[in-house]
Amino acid sequence: MQKTEGEESKAENEEVKQVTLMTSDGVKMKVEISIVYEMEIVRSFIEVNDADHSVPFPLPNVSSHTLDLIIELVKNEYDDEFMKTFSHDELKEVLVAANYLNMKTLLDFIATAIANLLEKKSVEFIRNFFNIVNDFTPEEEAEIRKTNEWVFQDLDED
Amino acid sequence: MADRISALPDALISHILSFLPTSVAITTTVLSKRWNSLWCLCPTLSFDDSHYLPDAHDRNYSRFVQSVHIAILSRHCHQTIQSFRLKCRSLLCDSTNVSVWINVVVQRGVQHLDLSFVKMFTLPSSVLTCKTLVVLKLNRFIIKNFSSVDFPMLKIMHLRDLTFLEHRHFVELLSAAPNLEDLEAVDLIFFCRAVQPRFKTLPKLDRAMIAKIDVSLVVLSNAKFLRVDWVMNK
Numbered sequence: 285m286q287k288t289e290g291e292e293s294k295a296e297n298e299e300v301k302q303v304t305l306m307t308s309d310g311v312k313m314k315v316e317i318s319i320v321y322e323m324e325i326v327r328s329f330i331e332v333n334d335a336d337h338s339v340p341f342p343l344p345n346v347s348s349h350t351l352d353l354i355i356e357l358v359k360n361e362y363d364d365e366f367m368k369t370f371s372h373d374e375l376k377e378v379l380v381a382a383n384y385l386n387m388k389t390l391l392d393f394i395a396t397a398i399a400n401l402l403e404k405k406s407v408e409f410i411r412n413f414f415n416i417v418n419d420f421t422p423e424e425e426a427e428i429r430k431t432n433e434w435v436f437q438d439l440d441e442d
Numbered sequence: 443m444a445d446r447i448s449a450l451p452d453a454l455i456s457h458i459l460s461f462l463p464t465s466v467a468i469t470t471t472v473l474s475k476r477w478n479s480l481w482c483l484c485p486t487l488s489f490d491d492s493h494y495l496p497d498a499h500d501r502n503y504s505r506f507v508q509s510v511h512i513a514i515l516s517r518h519c520h521q522t523i524q525s526f527r528l529k530c531r532s533l534l535c536d537s538t539n540v541s542v543w544i545n546v547v548v549q550r551g552v553q554h555l556d557l558s559f560v561k562m563f564t565l566p567s568s569v570l571t572c573k574t575l576v577v578l579k580l581n582r583f584i585i586k587n588f589s590s591v592d593f594p595m596l597k598i599m600h601l602r603d604l605t606f607l608e609h610r611h612f613v614e615l616l617s618a619a620p621n622l623e624d625l626e627a628v629d630l631i632f633f634c635r636a637v638q639p640r641f642k643t644l645p646k647l648d649r650a651m652i653a654k655i656d657v658s659l660v661v662l663s664n665a666k667f668l669r670v671d672w673v674m675n676k
Contacts, residue, residue, distance in 0.1 A: 376450070383454055391457070399461035407472055414450065416474045428472045434505050435465045436472075 303330065306340035311348035319358045324386035345384045350377045354390065362393045372413055375401075452480060459484040460525070464513050465493065485524035486554075487513055487547070491532050503534040510539075514546055523547045525554035530561070537563045548572045553595075557581065562605065570615075580604060585611055593619040597646075600626040608632065613639035616661055621646055625661075628653040628671075 301317040303326065321327050326341055343351070353374060360366050370378070375398055382390040402410055411418060418425070429436055459467040459481055467481045491506050510528070517523065526547040530540070540559075544566050547555070551574045558581035565583040569575075570591040578593070579600040586607035593599075596619040606612045609632040616622070622644050628651070641658035650662050653671035662668055 379454060379458075380450070383451075395454075395458045396461045398458050402458075403462060403466050407469065410470065411473055414473075416477065418473065419475050420472070425472055428478070432468050432471060434509055435468045 304340040305351065306342045307346055307348040307351050308344050309347050312340050313348060313351060313355075315351075315355060319355055322358060322387050322389065324388075326385070343385070346381045347377070350374075350381045353378055354381060354385075354387070357390065357393075362389070364397075367394075367397055376414075452483060455480050456483040456485070460486040463488050463490060465489070465509065468513070482516055482518070482521075485522055486527075487523060487525070488527040489513075490529040491535065492529070503532055506532075507539055510543060514543060517550075521550070523550040523552050525556075526552050527554075527556040529558045531559075533561055535559065535561055537561075541566045544569060553577065555579070557583070559583070570618075585615075591615055591618040594621070596622055598622075598624040600624075601628070601630060602626070603629045605631045605633065607634060608637065609635045610637045610639040613641055616644065617642045619644070623648045625649070625665075626651040627655055627657065630655045 302314040303317055303320045305313050305315055305320070305326070307313060320330070326343075329341065346354075353370065356366065357363070357378070367375075375394065379391070379394045379398065382394055402413065405413075410416070420428070455477075459470065464487050467484055470481055471478050487510075489506075489510050491503070493506075514523070523546075526543075528540075528543065540563055544555075544557070545568050548566075548568045552572065553574050554577040555569065555572070555575060556577070556579040558579070560582065562582050562584055565580065565585050567588045569578075570588050573592055573594055575593055575596050577598040578596060579598075581602045582604070584605045584607070588611070591614050593615075599615075599619060599622055601615075612627075612630060612632065616625075623646050625644070625647060632655075641661045643660055643663055645664060647662065647664045649667040650665040651669045651671075652662070653669075
């Protein structure tokens with residue numbers, strides 16, 4: 285993995301330290317330690333235990349595909365253009381994983397992206413996005429819309 | 443995976459909602475029974491009256507005022523309001539309502555306060571003793587007659603277009619924020635300069651942007667990034 289200039293001094297001590305992560309689908313991935321350090325859940329373990337980095341650290345809630353996306357996002361310093369290529373499912377998977385791994389910057393970045401995507405979208409679009417089953421009767425829904433009439437004015441139809 | 447996503451935890455959903463204007467967050471009340479109460483967990487409130495401006499009639503505006511009231515009051519009284527952002531461009535906005543809203547969010551332990559107006563109001567003195575503040579952004583206020591000021595946690599202070607009755611009030615504001623890292627002070631007016639104030643160093647200051655006001659360099663001595671647009675002779 286390539287080093288950026290700022291990391292060189294650190295790398296002198298740490299060589300290009302890598303940590304092996306084991307994803308939910310059983311894939312072992314070697315990840316640069318600077319990226320792993322953004323994952324609080326792994327970082328706190330490594331720091332406390334001074335662990336042998338060749339033993340894979342298990343991430344039973346993160347798939348190899350999601351971890352790939354996360355590594356690319358961090359390496360690209362949270363590039364908006366790259367994230368725009370994500371499907372809705374990928375966005376949600378990265379959100380859930382960022383929360384699980386306790387990556388605060390990534391969590392805020394992806395939550396903001398989802399918020400921007402949902403703003404000005406119709407109620408149906410949002411239900412689809414989150415797989416929400418509408419359990420209101422039409423009367424109940426109409427009542428809620430009426431109570432908050434002022435917020436339902438300028439939403440897209442899609 | 444699909445199952446886990448359809449059941450995103452409440453905390454994650456309210457986190458997403460916290461990045462939306464409050465009027466948009468409220469639309470999620472209609473999604474399902476579970477979502478109906480979720481937006482109330484969202485710790486941020488963000489309002490902009492420009493959505494109501496195109497036909498700025500009194501009636502339209504009173505709906506905006508009502509919506510801010512409802513949003514603030516619909517939160518449980520023990521629930522923290524982490525962030526409150528209010529942008530009012532209408533001249534119909536009145537100081538009584540604004541004071542009430544600000545006082546309520548201060549009582550609820552607000553950490554991030556961002557207030558921007560077209561009309562000039564006197565800043566409620568409760569803001570100046572709000573110990574929970576981490577971010578304070580003020581645009582167009584009069585600051586006068588306060589007895590104490592205390593910002594132990596404040597890291598970011600952006601002041602724009604403010605009128606201080608006395609120059610020393612501004613100095614006191616800075617001195618009350620020993621942990622300040624980011625200062626913007628632009629277009630500040632000082633009515634009276636009778637007392638020659640003593641600026642204190644801000645030991646943690648990292649970034650400062652100063653324009654059209656006079657500030658002692660003592661205050662700025664620690665800034666790593668400094669932008670000064672225009673300084674009066676002193």
